[in-house]
Amino acid sequence: ILNVEQSPQSLHVQEGDSTNFTCSFPSSNFYALHWYRWETAKSPEALFVMTLNGDEKKKGRISATLNTKEGYSYLYIKGSQPEDSATYLCAFIVGGYQKVTFGTGTKLQVIP
Amino acid sequence: NAGVTQTPKFQVLKTGQSMTLQCAQDMNHEYMSWYRQDPGMGLRLIHYSVGAGITDQGEVPNGYNVSRSTTEDFPLRLLSAAPSQTSVYFCASSYGVGGTRYNSPLHFGNGTRLTVT
Numbered sequence: 001i002l003n004v005e006q007s008p009q010s011l012h013v014q015e016g017d018s019t020n021f022t023c024s025f026p027s028s029n030f031y032a033l034h035w036y037r038w039e040t041a042k043s044p045e046a047l048f049v050m051t052l053n054g055d056e057k058k059k060g061r062i063s064a065t066l067n068t069k070e071g072y073s074y075l076y077i078k079g080s081q082p083e084d085s086a087t088y089l090c091a092f093i094v095g096g097y098q099k100v101t102f103g104t105g106t107k108l109q110v111i112p
Numbered sequence: 113n114a115g116v117t118q119t120p121k122f123q124v125l126k127t128g129q130s131m132t133l134q135c136a137q138d139m140n141h142e143y144m145s146w147y148r149q150d151p152g153m154g155l156r157l158i159h160y161s162v163g164a165g166i167t168d169q170g171e172v173p174n175g176y177n178v179s180r181s182t183t184e185d186f187p188l189r190l191l192s193a194a195p196s197q198t199s200v201y202f203c204a205s206s207y208g209v210g211g212t213r214y215n216s217p218l219h220f221g222n223g224t225r226l227t228v229t
Contacts, residue, residue, distance in 0.1 A: 032215050043202065044155075046217030089155070091218075093209050098143065098162050099170060100209055100218065104154035 006103035021106040023090030027071035031095040038087040118221035125193040133188040135203030143206040144186035148199040
């Protein structure tokens with residue numbers, strides 16, 4: 001069983017604040033890392049698929065970076081809005097396998 | 113374009129009963145998978161399939177069976193329900209993950225909330 005850890009477990013920020021959270025994963029045999037946003041009463045939706053060391057992806061106010069050598073990825077949200085409130089999941093894929101291992105998520109609440 | 117469709121949305125079973133959770137996708141995805149979501153545990157992989165006729169076990173396969181006779185459908189069978197199988201179940205599909213010619217994200221269904229009494 002692979003160990004994919006996310007921190008913090010939960011986070012409360014004020015509207016307009018910028019924030020970031022971390023996903024840690026095994027640094028050996030890396031294939032890909034996914035980020036998903038999961039709003040309450042909905043299903044997870046993909047944000048980013050990251051494959052290369054040093055990758056940076058951006059979607060509006062949300063961006064992510066990847067360091068495969070040290071086994072971590074950061075997700076950044078600039079100028080948080082109430083609609084950003086959700087659980088953010090990362091998912092790790094090992095090279096040569098088809099299994100997707102999820103972290104337990106970071107629950108973000110943006111206070112208006 | 114319906115995406116990933118799961119049925120039923122809710123189900124209550126008695127211990128020992130069997131049932132099948134249905135999952136269908138209309139995106140011609142080769143990869144399909146089942147997860148269960150439990151408080152504090154995140155999403156855990158039960159079984160997955162990389163194409164019709166090919167299935168494999170995930171992290172928590174005990175008590176569940178799958179088959180993949182068509183590209184579109186990937187049903188999950190509970191053979192003899194137990195209270196420990198009370199959970200929310202998600203089906204997800206993709207063109208492919210890890211080790212295939214594709215590296216695309218998962219598309220999730222809306223989930224099935226199962227209670228076993």
